[in-house]
Amino acid sequence: MNIEDFGKNLIFLPDATKGAVKFLTTDQLRSTGTQGVVVNTLHLLINLGVEKMEKLGGIKSIMNWEGYVLSDSGGFQVYSLIHSEKWKGGIDENGVTFISPKDGLKHTLTPESAIDIQLAIDSDVLVCLDDCRFSEVSRKEAEISVERTLRWAQRCKKHFEKKILKSKKLLSCVVQGAGYLDLREMCAKELSKMNFDGYNFGGYVVNSEGNLVTDEMEKVIENIPKEKFKYVMGVGKPNDIIKCAEIGYTVFDTVLVTRNARHGSLYSFDEGKETDYLLRIGNSQYAKDEKPIDSTCDCETCKNYSRAYINYLLKIKEPTGYTLATIHNLRFYQRLINSLQ
Ligand SMILES: [Zn+2]
Incomplete structure (x- = not known):
């Protein structure tokens, strides 16, 4: 594994949500030719905890896994849980505050703490905290989401650069803007100026009819640097991967592949x-x-x-x-x- 090469060729990352691909040992995972996995920051935070992860040397050491590990920011899950009122919490400019149903403790996910938790996980590829909304949002709401996503991306990058001295890790950002192509373009352009290692297509990848939002995906690809990796989060079914690869995305993940099995x-x-x-x-x-x-x-x-x-x-x-x-x-x-x- 060479971190510099991540996403240069197409790569599919199955989900090891809580630090394991369900029903598989790490040896069995290797036998499938899998080169990397995605772990879920929120699940690792509330189930394993920062202190334990640090003590045990991070998720790669815990899993005995030498391949890539990409951690999400935790934002998407916590927003959905709060929006659907499954969890108590709130979102403001500082970040997301929520009560963990595991221990009843209050946690705050800020742009800075999202980076700190991912550093405790010791993943190779980190994702900035972004402001994610439901797929059908008003223009006003999409604008607020994009503006906050940009401010948080800046804060994540600043914090990441302060923390990362020697060990090489990659930091990616998330392009928001929902179905508004001009907002997608603006968000992609502004994030490109900040010079991230990778650019992730955020928000919903299919519309209400279940079709890929290819116009939005193309708009983002057109406005991000060619040489950086391009991750379409949550894609997907085989034919959707084929389509997204044609558009220019190089990194894919989906929970479907293991859940469907x-x-x-x-x-x-x-x-x-x-x-x-x-x-x-x-x-x-x-x-x-x-x-x-x-x-x-x-x-x-x-x-x-x-x-x-x-x-x-x-x-x-x-x-x-x-x-x-x-x-x-x-x-x-x-x-x-x-x-x-
Ligand atoms: Zn087979």
Whole structure:
């Protein structure tokens, strides 16, 4: 792993939300060819805590993982939890304050503390705290979100530069602006002046009809530096990754790939692009199918087991079935990404 190369080639990062890819050991994760993972700052903060993370030497040491780790800022999750009134809290110019349901303690996520927590996680790629809103926002609200995102990006960068002396880490920012193309452009241009290592497409990646917001994505790409990595957060389904790679994005992540595996939505090149490579292993037609999930796949699951076996294991909710399905789906995504390089 060379941090300077992050995002130069296409890379897909599965989610290791709380410090593990569900149902996989780190060795099994390596076997899929995965080069990096995304961890969730908020979950690590409230479950593991800063003190413990620092004592144990950070998430890479804890996971025994030598690949890339990208941490999000925690902002997106905490905003959604507050907006949906699942958590108590509030947002103002200083940051986000919330009560953790774990211990009842009050936490404040500011641009500076979001960086500090990510440094305790010891991730390689950090993300600035941004002001994220729901997809359908008024122009006024989108303007406020962009302006605050810019001020917070500046504060994050200043704090990051003060803290980072020797060890090389990357700091990325988030481009907001919702569906307003001129705001997307302005946000991208202003952030470019601040010279980040990477630029992330923020906000919602699909519209209310479930289609990718390609106009917004293109507008952002046109207005950020060519040589920096470009991360489209939360994308996505195989065909969406193909489309975003065509637009110019290089870094992808989604919780779908592992969650779908556990729910029996597997991916197979035998299925083809028209159906987004989806193979629903729970369907009765696979109950006696002796073929592997994907005839072209070289993963542990496809080399050793049949569709019938995976169909059976998932039906009885056997954890080994979740493991084998996850290994296959992660390998599929790596092969998909390799085919697009
Ligand atoms: Zn496979």
